[in-house]
Amino acid sequence: MKIVQLLFLGLSLGSIYALIALGFVVIYKGTKVINLAHGSLMLLGAYVVAVVSEHSNFGLGVAAGLVTAGLGAIVAERVVSLARTHDHLVPTILTIGLDVLLAAELSRRIGTEVFSMGDPWGDARVTLLGTVLPQARIAATIVGIAVIAAFFVVFRMTDFGTRMRASAEDAETAALMGISQRRVAMVSWAMGGAMACIAGIFLAAFPNAGLDHHSGIIALNAIPAIIIGGLDSSEGAVLGGLIVGITQSLVQGYADALHFLGGNAAPVAPYVVMLAVLMVRPSGIFGSKELARV
Amino acid sequence: MLELQGATVRYGEGAPALDGLDLTAEAGSITAVVGGNGAGKTTLMRTLSGVLGHHRGRLVGGEVTFEGRSLAGVRAEAIVRRGIAHIPEGRRVFTDLTVEENLVAGAATRRGRSDGQISRIYDMFPVLAERRRQRAVLLSGGEQQMLAIGRGLMSEPILLLLDEPTLGLAPKIVAQIGEIVQHIREAGTSVLLVEQNAAMALAIADQGFVLGQGRVVLGGSAAALRATNEVQQMYLGGSAGDDEQRLDRHDGVLERWSA
Numbered sequence: 031m032k033i034v035q036l037l038f039l040g041l042s043l044g045s046i047y048a049l050i051a052l053g054f055v056v057i058y059k060g061t062k063v064i065n066l067a068h069g070s071l072m073l074l075g076a077y078v079v080a081v082v083s084e085h086s087n088f089g090l091g092v093a094a095g096l097v098t099a100g101l102g103a104i105v106a107e108r109v110v111s112l113a114r115t116h117d118h119l120v121p122t123i124l125t126i127g128l129d130v131l132l133a134a135e136l137s138r139r140i141g142t143e144v145f146s147m148g149d150p151w152g153d154a155r156v157t158l159l160g161t162v163l164p165q166a167r168i169a170a171t172i173v174g175i176a177v178i179a180a181f182f183v184v185f186r187m188t189d190f191g192t193r194m195r196a197s198a199e200d201a202e203t204a205a206l207m208g209i210s211q212r213r214v215a216m217v218s219w220a221m222g223g224a225m226a227c228i229a230g231i232f233l234a235a236f237p238n239a240g241l242d243h244h245s246g247i248i249a250l251n252a253i254p255a256i257i258i259g260g261l262d263s264s265e266g267a268v269l270g271g272l273i274v275g276i277t278q279s280l281v282q283g284y285a286d287a288l289h290f291l292g293g294n295a296a297p298v299a300p301y302v303v304m305l306a307v308l309m310v311r312p313s314g315i316f317g318s319k320e321l322a323r324v
Numbered sequence: 325m326l327e328l329q330g331a332t333v334r335y336g337e338g339a340p341a342l343d344g345l346d347l348t349a350e351a352g353s354i355t356a357v358v359g360g361n362g363a364g365k366t367t368l369m370r371t372l373s374g375v376l377g378h379h380r381g382r383l384v385g386g387e388v389t390f391e392g393r394s395l396a397g398v399r400a401e402a403i404v405r406r407g408i409a410h411i412p413e414g415r416r417v418f419t420d421l422t423v424e425e426n427l428v429a430g431a432a433t434r435r436g437r438s439d440g441q442i443s444r445i446y447d448m449f450p451v452l453a454e455r456r457r458q459r460a461v462l463l464s465g466g467e468q469q470m471l472a473i474g475r476g477l478m479s480e481p482i483l484l485l486l487d488e489p490t491l492g493l494a495p496k497i498v499a500q501i502g503e504i505v506q507h508i509r510e511a512g513t514s515v516l517l518v519e520q521n522a523a524m525a526l527a528i529a530d531q532g533f534v535l536g537q538g539r540v541v542l543g544g545s546a547a548a549l550r551a552t553n554e555v556q557q558m559y560l561g562g563s564a565g566d567d568e569q570r571l572d573r574h575d576g577v578l579e580r581w582s583a
């Protein structure tokens with residue numbers, strides 16, 4: 031049952047992308063900045079997980095990685111907000127600068143090494159519905175769904191989440207209600223950073239080889255995901271992530287049949303889907319119309 | 325309790341939107357601020373609530389004090405904590421949020437649970453209670469204005485700033501809002517009421533100010549203002565005329581006063 035296996039692998043890859051995409055969107059909604067340093071933050075988190083788990087254990091490594099990525103994101107937000115401008119393009123461009131800096135420093139430290147995450151799943155496989163699947167990918171699916179569910183519970187059902195949504199819709203009026211824009215910014219970036227770290231762990235885990243200095247690039251797969259879903263929609267980020275994951279998995283799995291497209295269609299396929307969606311819905315599946323006009 | 329002395333505000337490099345404004349509001353009273361389009365009414369409100377920065381505006385001169393402490397450079401959240409709530413022009417309810425979530429958003433500076441205050445708001449505005457689970461975007465203009473007022477009252481302010489609450493609403497709703505404002509004052513909250521509907525504002529206010537080009541051109545008790553020829557002609561008198569005509573007349577009077 032190849033198709034079942036591919037769909038499941040796509041779902042697990044998709045939930046990892048969904049975490050990255052959701053982080054992008056949370057940051058965008060909270061501060062209207064497109065964080066192009068997201069891949070480096072993900073790499074930073076995963077790198078700390080790898081280093082700390084090597085010297086202690088995986089649990090401690092994850093805790094350290096989450097804290098580092100969260101704090102790193104807060105620092106990044108503080109840095110880009112130093113640009114005293116109302117043009118959101120300026121901080122967005124500043125994130126490119128941060129990305130270059132952070133990526134350069136991390137590649138210097140990582141060098142040519144490939145780090146293992148020290149995760150408990152290793153290269154174990156399990157048989158599910160007659161197909162063989164890596165345990166790490168099953169864990170990725172469960173963790174991804176759990177984190178995303180927790181996110182929606184917080185955002186939809188708590189007073190705190192209500193205030194975050196209020197600020198995302200209208201920052202000035204939210205300020206008039208006593209909602210601190212600075213705190214909203216800090217929390218959104220910290221959440222985005224932490225979610226990227228979790229995604230980074232699973233992207234480096236089996237069946238991938240481990241963490242190397244290129245791993246941050248994989249975060250770019252979240253870009254078609256957020257465009258497909260709509261830049262300002264959390265639901266869209268999740269749906270977009272799943273679409274990208276499943277598309278890549280299917281195109282990869284049927285690479286032989288799709289040989290006429292050239293050997294390496296899987297990385298490109300999500301962009302084709304993205305273009306198709308944009309032709310029908312210029313602001314993405316769930317995106318608000320106003321964004322398309324900007 | 326509120327005092328502005330020579331307050332001067334600029335947006336970017338343009339001409340000052342407030343140009344040496346002097347104004348006071350007394351505790352326990354309703355203070356009306358009337359004036360034509362572009363007179364600086366909204367700018368006055370933004371200055372008091374600390375959101376000029378959202379519009380690239382700055383207080384460049386003068387003093388603004390509330391209960392004896394300066395408001396200059398104070399963050400919006402801190403001003404809410406000091407007891408000022410600003411209900412902005414155009415209502416600005418959070419359209420993605422439900423009615424009740426809007427009230428929760430208004431309670432950001434409260435400690436502990438806000439259920440008690442929410443039910444007080446529902447007692448005051450039963451129509452909001454009926455629609456508590458509906459998204460605010462589905463409310464009518466009048467209902468949105470009630471929600472905006474209720475949301476502003478969630479912080480239990482000492483001073484409520486209301487910017488044109490009757491704009492675009494039917495006469496029946498305008499009267500209702502007048503009653504609500506009086507009720508709020510009776511419940512112990514002072515009100516600074518900005519209106520183009522001077523008839524309504526001066527009917528319920530204790531004192532009032534007429535603004536023109538960023539300055540106070542006339543101020544005094546509401547009764548005295550209602551009686552002046554100028555206010556009669558400009559805002560209360562005979563044929564209503566269209567807005568443009570009203571504005572022209574206003575500018576004419578303005579020159580005479582500021583000369």
Ligand SMILES: Nc1ncnc2c1ncn2[C@@H]1O[C@H](COP(=O)(O)OP(=O)(O)OP(=O)(O)O)[C@@H](O)[C@H]1O
Pocket residue numbers: 335336338340341359360361362363364365366367368379413520
């Ligand atoms: N965000 C802004 N940027 C630049 N200039 C502004 C801004 N807001 C207001 N102004 C200018 O400041 C002056 C006062 O405007 P303000 O909005 O305070 O008037 P208003 O009395 O509230 O008018 P209205 O009755 O139309 O609401 C006007 O000349 C206006 O053009």
Ligand SMILES: [Mg+2]
Pocket residue numbers: 365366367413
């Ligand atoms: Mg105004």
